[in-house]
Amino acid sequence: MAKILRDYEVYLVYVDPDRCDSCEDCVKYCPVEVxxxxxxxxxxxxxxxxxCLTCTAVCKSDAIIITEI
Ligand code: SF4
Ligand code: SF4
Structure with a gap:
């Protein structure tokens, strides 16, 4: 079944650039290519x-914060 992708935001996705060490794990593991x-x-x-919080689980730098809007 095709994924249904919204055109509006339900979650605020924040990456702290000072913490991010560019490991790319969030890029690899996010199921919807955020x-x-x-x-x-x-x-x-x-x-x-x-x-789903997969990105926060795989980010070893604790750089990602997901907040429901
Ligand atoms: S998983 Fe975390 S540290 Fe790695 S690229 Fe993503 S935000 Fe940066
Ligand atoms: S991994 Fe999950 S929580 Fe993180 S950006 Fe992707 S869909 Fe959102």
Whole structure:
């Protein structure tokens, strides 16, 4: 079944650039491709976020904060 992706935000996705060590784990493990990795992780598609918290679990730097809006 195709994923249904929203065009509005339900979760605020924040990455602290001072903590991010550019390991790319959030890019690899987010199931809906919220993050891209030009240099530090950037949440380019926060409207896709499902609030699953996989990114916060895999981020060893505790750089990601997910907040329900
Ligand atoms: S998992 Fe954390 S440290 Fe790694 S790229 Fe993502 S935000 Fe940065
Ligand atoms: S909470 Fe889940 S869906 Fe949202 S950015 Fe993190 S890994 Fe992706």
């Amino acid at each position: 993050f891209e990795m030009p240099h530090k992780a950037i949440p380019v598609r926060p409207n896709h976020c499902l609030g």
